[in-house]
Amino acid sequence: MAPPTSTASTAGPATRTVSKSSIKSTGNVKGALDYGYPHGHLGHLTPEEEATFAAFKTDLASAGLYKPGPPASHPDTVLLRFLRARRWVIADARAQFKDTEEWRQNIQLDVLYDSIDVEAYEQSRRLYPQWTGRRDKRGIPVYLFEIRHLDPKTVTAYEKAASSTFSRAVPNAKTGTKLVRLFALYENLTRFAQPLCTQLTDREHPSTPITLSTNIVDVSGVSLRGYWNLKNHMQAASELATAHYPETLDRIFIIGAPAFFTTVWGWIKxxxxxxxVSKIFVLSHAEVLPTLNSFIHIDDIPKQYGGKLDFNWCQMPNLDPKIRELATWENGYTEFPEGPVYWVPTDDGKRLECLARGSVNKVQRNDKVCSIPVAYPEGPLGHQEDDAAVTAPVLNGNTAAAAAAAAAADDEDEFQDAPEEPIASPPTDDAVAKAVEGLSLQDNKTTVTTAETAVNGNPVGA
Structure with a gap:
C-alpha cells in the first residue's frame, strides 16, 4: 500500500530539493544515482513490487511473525527493508526477518535500549558513527565516523566494560555482550533519527519515509597494522549489522584513504x-568536496571536509534549522539529550513526542523532550515493550529487575572466567612492508568503483 500523501506544507529551502539531474556526476558518483532511494520504497513501488509486498505480509502473518492489526505489529517500512534486502524473494526475506526477530528477543534489545545506562550508551556513541544533526539533499540523515578513534587499546577496554551489567536486559550466552551496546546505536538510527527526518517535508519525496543513512567515513590516521588489529571486531560488527539492520545504508563515502588502502579494501569488502560494496565510494582528496556536495548541501558538510557545518567528533548533533523550527521543546530541554531517545505518537495522532529513556544512577528516565507535528503517519515507529516493563525503575528493588540483575551477574562471571579466544597474529613488519611495496603513493589512485561489485544471487543488503 502506498503511504498517504502528506498534508503538511512541503515548502522549504530550495537547496533541500534535489533531483537526479541536479546532481553532478563525478567519477565516483556516476552509477550511484540510479540505485536505491526512492526506488523500491513506499510510494515508489512498481505494481509487481506492490503485489510481492502484499504477499510477503500475508506470508509473515501465516507464519505468526506479523500481525496486520490495527495497529500492525511492525510498520511497513521495516518489513519492506527485509524484502528489498533479499531481492524481493519472499522465502529469503521471511528467513532473515525471522532470524532478526529471534535475535532481538534473545538479547532483549527493546529492554536494553529502554534501560541502558546513559553513560554506557555514550561510551558506545563516542566510538561509532555519529549523527551530525543534518540531512543530505534527499532528506537522509548524515553520519560521520572517524576510524582512528576505534584503536585496539580503546576497543579492548570498551569490550571489557561492555561485558558488565549496564541495563535490565539479561545477557544471552549465545550472543555475548561485547557488541550488544553497538546495537543500541542502530536502534537510535531506526527509532529516532530516521523517524525524525521522515517528518521533515522540505525534500523531494516528502510522502516517502526515510529508512536509510548517508555515511562519511574518515580513515585518515590509521596504519595498516591498526586496520589488521581491528579486523575481528569490525568484521563481527558488520556481519551482525548487515544481518539484522538490512537496507539502512544508502551510501558510504570513505575519505582520507592512504596509498595502502587498496590492500585494506581487499580485506574489508x-x-x-x-x-x-556497491554503495561504498573511496574518494581522493580532490574528490571529497565535489562528491559530498553532490549529495549534501554545503551548509551540512562538516568544515573539516570543506563545508560550513560546525561539527566535530564526539559532539552532540548540530541540529538542522528545520528541526528547530518544528520542535516544541518541553521540560527545560532545548536540545536532544545524551542517551537513548525515541518517538511515540500522541493520543490524537497529530504529533510525535520524543522521550528520553535509559537510566542515570540506576534510575529510569522517562522525560518528554519535545514534540513535532506529524507529516507522515505510519503506526508504530519501532519495537516497544509493554508499559509495565518500560516504566519499571532499574535495579531499585523491583523483583523482576533484581532477578535480571542476578542472572546478568552470573553471566558476567561466566564471561570473565571463559578462556579468551585466540587472536590472529598481526602482520610482521616485513609483511607490512611487502603489502605496501609497489602501491601507488597518490591518493587519487585509490578510487573504488562499482564495476567490480556485480550482484550475484540474493545478497543481504545493508
Missing part, C-alpha cells in the same frame, strides 16, 4: 555482501 569480503565482510560485506555485493550490494553493500
Amino acid at each position: 569480503r565482510w560485506f555482501d555485493p550490494v553493500t
Whole structure:
C-alpha cells in the first residue's frame, strides 16, 4: 500500500530539493544515482513490487511473525527493508526477518535500549558513527565516523566494560555482550533519527519515509597494522549489522584513504555482501568536496571536509534549522539529550513526542523532550515493550529487575572466567612492508568503483 500523501506544507529551502539531474556526476558518483532511494520504497513501488509486498505480509502473518492489526505489529517500512534486502524473494526475506526477530528477543534489545545506562550508551556513541544533526539533499540523515578513534587499546577496554551489567536486559550466552551496546546505536538510527527526518517535508519525496543513512567515513590516521588489529571486531560488527539492520545504508563515502588502502579494501569488502560494496565510494582528496556536495548541501558538510557545518567528533548533533523550527521543546530541554531517545505518537495522532529513556544512577528516565507535528503517519515507529516493563525503575528493588540483575551477574562471571579466544597474529613488519611495496603513493589512485561489485544471487543488503 502506498503511504498517504502528506498534508503538511512541503515548502522549504530550495537547496533541500534535489533531483537526479541536479546532481553532478563525478567519477565516483556516476552509477550511484540510479540505485536505491526512492526506488523500491513506499510510494515508489512498481505494481509487481506492490503485489510481492502484499504477499510477503500475508506470508509473515501465516507464519505468526506479523500481525496486520490495527495497529500492525511492525510498520511497513521495516518489513519492506527485509524484502528489498533479499531481492524481493519472499522465502529469503521471511528467513532473515525471522532470524532478526529471534535475535532481538534473545538479547532483549527493546529492554536494553529502554534501560541502558546513559553513560554506557555514550561510551558506545563516542566510538561509532555519529549523527551530525543534518540531512543530505534527499532528506537522509548524515553520519560521520572517524576510524582512528576505534584503536585496539580503546576497543579492548570498551569490550571489557561492555561485558558488565549496564541495563535490565539479561545477557544471552549465545550472543555475548561485547557488541550488544553497538546495537543500541542502530536502534537510535531506526527509532529516532530516521523517524525524525521522515517528518521533515522540505525534500523531494516528502510522502516517502526515510529508512536509510548517508555515511562519511574518515580513515585518515590509521596504519595498516591498526586496520589488521581491528579486523575481528569490525568484521563481527558488520556481519551482525548487515544481518539484522538490512537496507539502512544508502551510501558510504570513505575519505582520507592512504596509498595502502587498496590492500585494506581487499580485506574489508569480503565482510560485506555485493550490494553493500556497491554503495561504498573511496574518494581522493580532490574528490571529497565535489562528491559530498553532490549529495549534501554545503551548509551540512562538516568544515573539516570543506563545508560550513560546525561539527566535530564526539559532539552532540548540530541540529538542522528545520528541526528547530518544528520542535516544541518541553521540560527545560532545548536540545536532544545524551542517551537513548525515541518517538511515540500522541493520543490524537497529530504529533510525535520524543522521550528520553535509559537510566542515570540506576534510575529510569522517562522525560518528554519535545514534540513535532506529524507529516507522515505510519503506526508504530519501532519495537516497544509493554508499559509495565518500560516504566519499571532499574535495579531499585523491583523483583523482576533484581532477578535480571542476578542472572546478568552470573553471566558476567561466566564471561570473565571463559578462556579468551585466540587472536590472529598481526602482520610482521616485513609483511607490512611487502603489502605496501609497489602501491601507488597518490591518493587519487585509490578510487573504488562499482564495476567490480556485480550482484550475484540474493545478497543481504545493508
